[in-house]
Amino acid sequence: MAAAHGPLASVELEHAIGFTGGLAQSLYLLPSGEHAVYVSGACVVIASLSDPHDQAFLRGHTEPISCLHVSADGRLAASGQRGRIADVIVWDLAQRRELYRLQEHDALLDGGISTVSFSDDARFLLTTGIAPEDKKMMVWDMTNGYIVASVERSVATTCAAWGGRVKDVKRRPTTHPQFVTADADGLKYWDLDPMNGLTSEPCLTSNQKRVYTCVAFSTEEDLLFAGTLTGDFCVLNVPRRLSNGELERINLRLTVLVCSGGVHALRVSGRNLYVGGGDGSVTLYDTDYDEGYKPRKVAEALSGAIASIAICAERGTAALGTSTAVIYELDLAAARARPRIVSENHCARVVAVSYAPGDSVRFATASDDLSVRVWNASDYSVETHCSSRNCGRPLSLAFSGTAVFVGWEDGKIRAYDADEGVELWAIDNCHKGGVSALALSHNQRFLCSGGMRGEVRVWELKTRTLVSHLVQHDDQVTSLALSDDDLLLYSASKDKTFICWDLRLEKRLVSHAQGAGGMNAIALLPAPTPEKQVYVLSVGQERKLTYWDMRQTDPINLVPIGREQLCVCASSNGNVVAVGGVDAIVRLYDTLEYALLAECVGHSDAVLALMFSPDDRQLVSTGADGCVLIWNVYTHA
Structure with a gap:
């Protein structure tokens, strides 16, 4: 993040609301059990x-992180990313710094890393590319960052797990580490000889065909557990090295049906095997039970599929991550204990954010995960959930x-109680194709809306009746803004224009057009003049921040940015403007000298919405990565 000058002293990321819960095992606990390590977009x-x-x-x-693994001792973390730059980064968690950057995987457009996994002693790291774009599977030495072994595979590895060392015929550990991988062809067992490379043995499961989602070794490393999409897990014998040097066959022992929706996470802790299900359940099995595996539900009906299970044996707690981006903490010792919600997050693009007038503690967000939430900025918890069915x-x-x-996408405007989340009322048929923009009047007596087909409409809130229908735009209305006295309405559109409307006369006063591309957003900026003239700020496909004086036809200033910008907002004191766009950077500018004050890096995908808190102390940005970032804004005294 660039240094800030002018009216800003500094900008810092205060908190990130975001968890990529849909990734397999993207959540871990450090040995103390007090801190979790997880993926949020392109950030660990x-x-x-x-x-x-x-x-x-x-x-x-x-680019967004595609896989994460934390070593058993909590010293190291490894993360791989998607996209053309198929890097794996090894992190020193104590120092919170990059230790190695591993760059041997092929950089292809649709490539990336599918699996990272540390050996039990953290000596080796296994990495696999997303085949067939990247067919490499490599083992790295963590003492120096060098490659120990490398093979090519024609199918993508979906999951992998290390299991100590290969045992000889008398079940004594040899010097060879062992691990297992799963792919579309089934399970494969691997023997790593650091001097001579990798050898493999297919896991024989008779005629049984399964799609494997997760794998884990038993504590004694004599059994292998493999979860499947059919909702069961397989138990297989781990082979030994025979006296003639060959490996004995690895065979299926039994299959245990667990849940609906598939098994998405496995975690072994001592004699206990924890199984996370697609139905939101966590089931405990005793792995020492030789005659069969008796289940005990330790959690059920949680939000989404259980994609991550992390255990802290010392504290007797577990952290659970779900596909709906919720993190839970579970007391394993308490019978029938309901897991505590640690954090809730959106699991899809967050398209809008809004503060209530005069309240810097609460703000609302809307997401493509079909949810609308009201957040408390003091502890970043969700106060209210608002949702309706079949609305798009x-x-x-x-x-x-x-x-x-x-x-909503179905063309309706719905109102929800901010404390209870219940739907209060709905206005039908507001805009065909969806309500693309909203602006609430400062006196809270009427609501302005813009549609996908260019219409602008004004609704009285008390009666929910249409009081104005303004037609001038030829394309989607992207943004609306009201003057402080609620007499003037400004609307921006994909048709390259923004219009100033007189709401008393219900007519257009003036229209301004940019040179190229549609306008994505506008914001109003009070000008420091006795006449209280208002400037309009616009961003769009023209790749500029544009300042408009309503008394002039042409812009008074153009600030080139280089990439398309999607959102813009101004601080209430008028000193700072923030913009965000497809390059995932939040930029802050001085409104007097048009100077760049700061570049804030935190999102891993396009920034879709921005808003300053009413006291101007914080800025909230939301992105296509599903993250909501809260930035502290410090000003000079």
């Missing part, structure tokens, strides 16, 4: 389970403090 986060203000961010990836996606948002107004 180290966060306290009890203090929401205790977060650290490991940044180095240029939420496209736009306005927050009054007592109510949340949402424009």
